[in-house]
Amino acid sequence: MTETADTVRATGRGCPECGEPVDVGGQYVTWCAACDWNVDPGVRDEETPGRIERLRRRLAQRYGEQLLAELSDPATGDAPGTAAGTTADRTRPGTRTGSRRGTAGVFATALAVAVHGVTVALLAGGLWLVFAGRGALPVVGALMIGLAVVLRPRFGRLPKDGGRRALLRRTDAPRLFALLDDVAGTVGTTGVRAVVIDADANASVRTYGIRQHRVLHIGLGLWEILSPQERIALLGHEFGHYAHGDTRRSVLVGAAFQSLGTWRYTLAPVPAQGLAQDFANLLTALPRLLVDGVLALLEHLTLRESQRAEYLADSTAARAAGTEAAAGLMDRLLVSGSVAGELRRETVAARTRIGGAARREDPSEGLWERLAAYAAAVPEHEYERLRRVAERRGHQVDATHPPTHLRHRRLTRGAPGGAVLVLDAARAAEVDGELAAVRRSVARELLRG
Template identity: 50%
Template sequence: MHTAAEESVQACPDCGTEIRVHGRFSAWCAACDWNVDPAPPEERPGRLARAQRAQARRYGERLLAELTAGGTLRPRRDASSVLAYALALAVHAVTVAVTGAGIGFLIRGWGGFGMVPGALFLTLAWSLRPRLTRLPTDVPVLRRADAPELFTLVDQVAVVVGTRGVDAIAVDSSINASVVTYGIGDRRLLTLGLPLWEILTPQQRIALLGHELGHYSNGDTRHRRVVATAYRSLFTWEYFFHPYPDVTLLTVTINVFYALPRWILLGLLLLLDRLTLRGAQRSEYLADRLAARAGSTEAAVELFDRLLVSRSAEVTLMREANASSVRGPRTRGDDDRADGLWERLAADLRSVPDHERERQRRASIRRGHSVDSTHPPTWLRQTALRIGPPVPPAVVSDAGRELRIGAELTTVRRTVARRILRDGYGD
């Protein structure tokens, strides 16, 4: 329980404005932005990730400028997406060629000398093969019979965004959510990060579902199997040609030999990124619009605010896990603590004061915060949602439905909570 006694008042050292200081959060000045982003800079990502972030920001700003000028968003199949498919098919053709070479060596034999290169080529081809996504085995997976009320809600949101529901829902400990097609056919998996789900209001949850399901109805090439599996193959190639860290005559020689193919692979990855990124950015803005249609513009904008304070949720979960490890061997009280974890998490997030939320919004603009290196910056997505009149919710939850969904998730909530307290969080 956090009280007002944790707050005090002081003068800003830069401009002298009176500022409120909360014991749990950084002191900062809303008038001059003193100390608005006190955290040390994040570790610099690799060259590819930096290029992805730079491109994402540029495309995100351009699309927002189009919307501001009165442009409209709609799924498009342009020349870039066609070229992306062509490049992806070429990547898979190389895998087929490697497979053919391996089979050829084995068939010809060459007095037994072809067996070794044949086996090597087939092993390489096996590692490069397009992989179908499978259902996770390390987290709870729900089917319709396990959570009929939750699946009904997902189905209602799916109708609003113009697609169908999902076949399975995986629940993990991330502060995130995602959708993917798995197995053979068009079977769909929704992954819900329980910490994120628990800190959202009912309408924000509907907006979250609207955004994720919206990816199925807006033609994002990154979610198509041909391009997605080509990405995996290129990253596998890049892994094979990754330079050795040890400095010896042999490793230096190998690294020199690897340099050219590795640069070619990085170039292909960047090219595939460039060809698909604009479509991916458009897809995120479209999915945000669908999130607003399902849960309301207000809920969709607030959803991003919750993502901005997700670091506070991570700190709470790490603190809970550390406290559990200090207590030592498992006791009966651990079950009670696991059962109350999500209530304590939600209470901690509710206690974050408005001035701290505003600080994190401003810091996110400075840092270009985004969900990952391919998404538009969060503040641009919020700005895009605010363009035009607000949209009312098409799907509304009620207290009875929330109780029924909560009851369906009781076992899953306990399972995920116990795992966090037992194994730690963020390790």
């Protein structure tokens, strides 16, 4: 059958593949729940992944299902909603999996030390050549020092206030920070030093500075489409990474990934336009392969634990907010791409208005309410379609996280768990009130461009 979704919508006929009734999608995709006809009509124009990305996807595909089974096993895993930090959150000592995690972590740390040792050797050798070398050797030493500076570990910086983002300190939003402290305490860790708010459809907790202070990033494109309990689940997930630990988030291993990425960029082949470029590519071929090998090994040693940390962070989200809210968060993540698209549409519409009453209106007023209404209008059959698309694509979109459909499946398996922390309407309104000025300024800057 070659009937298109437009034909099915126009004629009202059933699925052209199996004949079963289909939900006419309207502004959403028309598809068949019985046979998955037209479930994933989008043509993804993706660049061909490189060697490291292909390896990452293969490893992630292997680990995703394995970890789901392992963590769902009551004898060795954890259950969503289990208290953070209890023995159920960890593979029991002496088991084969726990031994593998510990061994991989030790090797990953040793490899990271070796990577940073190269940087230290470059710096020491460069200094020696500069002060003790003769002829052209000091120049070589200066180049080595420069390369060591480029490869040095970076501790991150606190983003600056202004533009399309706002930086909040504890005195700027005491109710918000009190909520963050409560969530962090619930999952077994500490709060943050600052909060950065922008329009992204995303959220994260990162560290900055030598003392590794934490900063929370809240993207209003995601925050505003969540219910109060889903917001608790989001915060519980992000803080959960620090409650359970993640090798990739450690200063030592994280900086090693940065250094190896810099090496790959530095040694990348240049377009061959002559003999000189060919000779340069030949000289860098062996070091480039060596760097790729080290990076691939570090990926292999850390990716499984990183994905496991994502699953465990989901458990802390479920414990803090309840499994229903944590599963709801997974669904909202599925529509984050279309929410970002809606924000782009709002931006284009605001920048192309001309004349009349439309020009006198402030398009930033009510932006976040319109976005929340857009997300709330997404029907259940569209969420189900997106879950099936996620299952089909698996790790093709993001190999650093388990596929969202696996995370959703794990959260909804078994009896639902209750919430340790409930964000009631009054407290949610207080937090929203503190963020009102920031919401307006971020919306205004986003639409102004």
